[in-house]
Amino acid sequence: MEEVSFWPLPALLLPQTTCQLIGSTVLSDSTLETKPIPGTAATSAIDGRLLELWFTPVRFGLLLAVLILASFPEVIFGNQSFIARDFGLFSYPVAYYHKESFWRHELPLWNPLHNCGIPFLAQFNTITLYPLSLIYLMLPLDWSLGIFCLVHIWIAGMGMYFLAHRWTGNRFAASIAGLAFAFNGLSLNFIMWPSHLATYSWMPWVIWSVEKAWQRGGRAVLWAALLGSLQMLSGGPETILMTWLVVLPIFVRYFVLEKSSRWTGIIRFFGVIILVTGLSAAQLFPFLDLIAHSQRNSDYAQMNWSTPGTGWANFFVPLFGCFLTRKGIYFQDNQYWTSSYYVGIAVVALAMWAIWRVRKPRVWFLAVIALLGILLAMGENGLFFRALKIVFHPIGFMAHPVKFILLAVFALPLLAAFAIAELPWVNESRTNQPSRSLLVVGSVVALVILGLMAFAHLRPADHEEWQVTCRNGVIRLAFLALTLSGLAALRRFQAVKWKAILAFGLPVLLWGDVNLHAPPQNPTTSRDVLQPGLFQTNLSPKNGQSRALISGTAAKQMLEGTSGDVGKDFLFLRKGLFLNSNLLDETPTLNGFYSLYLESDLGVRALLGAHSAPFLDFVGVSIETAPDDIFKFVSRNSFLSMITGGQKPIFTDRTNMLPALADSNFDPRAIVYLPMEVKDEITVSNRSEVRILSQTLAAQKIELEVAATVPSLMVAAQSFYHPWHAWINDQEVKIYPANYHFQAWQIPPGQSHVRLEYKDRAFEVGALLSILSLGVGAGLFWSTRKVSEKSEAL
Template sequence: MTTLSEEDSAPGQGPLSILTAKEIALSGLAFLALAVLYFHDMVGGEFIFGGGDLISFFIPYRMLWLEQVGDFTFPLWNPYILSGNPLFATLQPAILYPLSLLFIAFPFVLAVNLTVILHYALAGWFMYLLMRASHCGRGAALVSALIFMFGGYLVTVRIYLSTFMPVAWIPLLLLCFFSGLRKRDLRWGLAASTVGACMFFAGGVETCFQMFGLLVVFALWPQGLFPREPVPTWRWRLSYLGAFLAVFFGLIAVQFFPTYELSKLTERAGGLPIGEAARWSMMPKDLLQFLMLDPYGYLTRSEGFGNNQVWLRSLYVGAIPFLLAGLAVFRGGRQAGVCAGVALLSALVAMGPAGGLYSLLHATVPFLDTFRYPVKFILPAVVALALLAGWGWDGFVRSAGSAPTAQNKRAHVWIGLATAGMVLFGLINAFEPAIQSAMQNRGMVPPAYNEVRINLFNSKRLLVFLSLFCLMLFFFLRAERKPRRWLGAALFVLALDLVFSGYGFHHKVPIDDFEATDPLTRFMQTHAGKERIYIADNAERAKDGGIAKVNLRGNLIQGPKVPLPIRTVPGIYQADGWAVMRQNRYLKFRKILRVPPFENRLNLLRLANVQYIVSRDPLESPNLQPVEFHDPSYPELKVYKNTDFLPRAFMVGECRVVADEKHIIAKLLDGRTDFSRQVILEQPPEGFECTGDDNPETPSPHPVGSVADLVLDYGSVTLTATTSRPQLLVLSDAYYPGWTATLDGKDLPLYRANLVFRAVVVPAGTHRIRFEYRPWSFRLGGGITLVTIVLCGAFLLKPKRRHANTNAIPVTPS
């Protein structure tokens, strides 16, 4: 068994015993400096990070919740899209994520950039600490940190903040969880629960799902990772796992309950069919991205990116990490073998149905059928590869002082690999025209592949770095004086390969372009006021099933359907909108807005308080008035004013009770229905008799009274209603659990109206009516979270009990 150095195996200490406070602090500062240098062009305030989902979803949501916090309102509700939709419950705004304080402490653009830079630094730093805590040397820790920090996976996910931010915390989660398990110390388990809660608050539902699954497995089978260490009894392990999960769910309850409530009302409730869930699976050819830089042009050609799966842009780590991981596995330790097995299973699941495992898991594992894009499940393989490479380096360095014969054999292997790489480089260089021609004849050209010349260049690049690395290790084994300088040179080669594989590929947007307001947004900000707008599907969908290209706040976005810039600007009320988590009922309402004939759709838009309609195709109706509007970027866009829209809140004198959703939709699609006189309810209202019948020709009573003093806030609507007889007040805001109504300060039953809107019964007289969003899910979850924090605090303040065995445990870096 390999003996650890005295520095690395202080007996009787915790998992960070080999680390001094000085090394922890200096390593953190070093990784922060490295991240700042990597993104040096993003710290001056001239640019903001851009890219698809970042600019379409994550940045607008942060702008909105900051606006609400600035008005001293907790951001629970988004009143601007889909006639109102939950904001906090969608998880994407990451409102409770601790590092979201950056958006309060710094100007918005700087906060966005610091978010990306800081999480790059945390990813590297936490991986370094994890490897050092597992008794690896500094060089091994640096190897793993560089691979995790600068590998292609983070290049891919940095535009998806809900994935990118929690991924950075994974090494710290593993460190805390397994430290508590090995040392029998619940305090580390509480730390792991806190880290997991941070990951969840950052939006990392899928990340937590994957990592927690592995934690459960290895809590029940710790011998898989720690084969040479004594492990606690199974009862203690179950108790530890139970405490970890209980504290985690207690901490996240304030977010979990609202998110779960929304998830049960979305199109994903009950699970997605495998055809929808398995969209954007990895293909076997995508595995080449680990070894070769940008073989399919995802990084350099946005059009090529769109023609293939559109989530995974890069996985590049190069050949060196695989070489080191091979060393770890070759040494035969169970720890390395299990880790390699995790990587293999991860890759098979990421391939979706083609990998064989995903279909089985989709049908059997709870909640897995609610996730889309199997490609996301490559994450455990990325983490495992970084760990294996670090272990491989550590094993190589520790075995360097072995017998001269064995060391000579190893030296021959390294010089042989270096020579083979240089020979291959020479052959490609010598026969490059012939190789180019052969690749073109085999169809290895865009759009399926990157440019032939680029792929050949990247092939030579791969061989150069691999050869140099092997040569440095050869010199290390043969050097008689200061051999460790050659290890430093090898690390430098690895760092160069990784850093420059993704350097400069981040999408940066000039601030002036990001902050510029497009003509359509300016028009609606001036004219729409408190009324809603509607953007027809044809305005954002490419013609004839092609690919639309849109400049979205300085970002070139393309796809079969892309949002107009107005979608990214809070403050404009819309009857539709872009959101990841949406009520399924409202999606059905939005779908019937596209059902011909147009006059029937216009009747529904009238009901939804739509004053302006944006369309690429011409629209004709006596109630539509063309507006003089022109946007040079969208010359085909047309804007129409609906002169017959209903107010946001209005009175009706008659109702009809229809419990079946299909019949409600049929009634909505009947163009003869006069929504200004009759409302469709799903249950009889208290204090009002519904007398409507099936015949739309039957005259309905004219409504009487008025609505005045309408005040719209983020999570409330207040108005004054005056009527001479009992009537129903219809509010064309989305119905959702948690909305309450009061009349003159007293609770009032709230009803779902016209499939997706709200209605209340108003008695005769003048009354002040208030609608307010006060979800029980948030209050219940908040109470549980508060109790959990108090209990954890009390536990931590108790006198410390010794749970750990103070005897040193021999460790091998297998």
């Protein structure tokens, strides 16, 4: 018997044993080349079984890892780092603050360096409690945060592989789905948000494991709870919600059809939900508490960040209707959440074929999911979102309707997998001949692309270069022809080595299509620009002493970009303390970029925009953007310290506070505005003298030694949020909201020790519940292990 040769594919990806056992039949090159008659069931069986042998989980995982390496070698080998857009201006600085707190042995519940102080852990997307954050906490951050993202691209692909294999029963189809879910425009866009990417990567794992849990019970319930908790702690609430919205209809169908085990299934299903909630409570409770006190409500959704009415066209021609920004990245008009959601033209064609030809409930369900995602992503540009908002008003809490496109990006790879699993030369149980129908679908897709190219030429969108769009469409046509031709040719080659080359070449074609569908979405640059402390000077504000103010005009100009070189741009933006880049230099600013802000922070922004000098003094602005250079600062010498005392209270309604604070006659040294409802609790009526003898200011704890001759008020230019607690001489006292957004408390006459500390009761209760849930999970795991051992012994 001849040796089965798989040259020239890498040894790591293909078996190189002398023979392959398929069932009870030993196959060799000569057997495969001479005995089966092309087009017969025997040929289909051999093809399908070879694909099953080749595309095992290990080999697919290695293939996926190789393609990730080929996509980002400069990041993996540490020569460069991701930097563009929110990676450099949000994600990296937030991870830096997290890491600095971690090595100070401090849990970062509060961030004093932005917006006069803002909750940090409760933000959710800071992934403070996510276990895999240890990747960047323990390793050099300027290398490991990029690795964190690429690891999660690999996790995403593997999760979709297992889910697609469970639903289709075919490993080759699962490999195509896994690759398409790992490499698409949306997943690559998510690299700039490690939290979003992590949540996205666990989506197929959660659906796969939860479905197994309600069917099998036992340890499957615990594994589902663990994977669900990993997604819950990874920080993307909208993706988490969409994950469970996909799970729910699948469970409902199981509940309806499986009458004999429906109640067992429902107990297991809700057992998973309870365990996930308990294990994640340490993160969920503070997040929900912050939501209740934040700027978000059911009318928050920003409709301008929706896909256009032609957003569906970007699945066929990814640059259709897009324009090139100064940062070298293409975007749709008025939609800047994602630079792409293209999944590959062959994936779209195969998905369309599956919807047409595969008569299965899961295919119909996925088709509905994909359609819903596309329609809802249009927001106010389509009718569906507006209608749904009338029926279900809380949907307005979602920041940007474009996020619903995730449903389509999830569904299309699975639909493509169902299509591939129906091919007789991939699955020997299938007998249909799809060649003609595949040709029909391919032709329809090609006609759509040509139509979009013609439309772009005749009526280009604002700032769209129709030549670029047409060239983009031509490349899609080439990839469509190559991929569908390769898929059809897979059954014609009889030599095993050529069949193997073709089989592994198809995923590479899909990867190449996505990699070439647009300019790089994640430009990289030297890691040197990420080093901390590059712009610290003697004039730089320090925590608890003063703050920097970036003007609204400067922020708008910086947002548009400057030179076009991402490394130079980032250094300019760091110098201007733009968004969260100030965290790298530990410079407090009144600006910050987060998903959630305290509700009263919106009023403070209005006051900063009014540029009232007394209010700027009160919040401690020591430097502000120069009027003639957005990357320079000018000094202010009239600013106050963060802690002051002795002001006279003036009681008024909140609606009157903002105009009073903006008034040029406001004197923060002499008066403080308090809400009318606390008037009966305050015994101070006049201005007094308060001396601060000493103070120690940390991120989450403030200690003061103060002296006053009469009962007096003290004021902190720090955001008022209820987890802050105050003690005077070890007796807890109440902190009052002051000057609309800040803190005040009353001190007795004489010398006093004042301590302010951030104690988040929601976190403490949640952490206790998480520990208890972990104990319950461990106990259940141990008990199921004992039962399993007894069963095996019998």
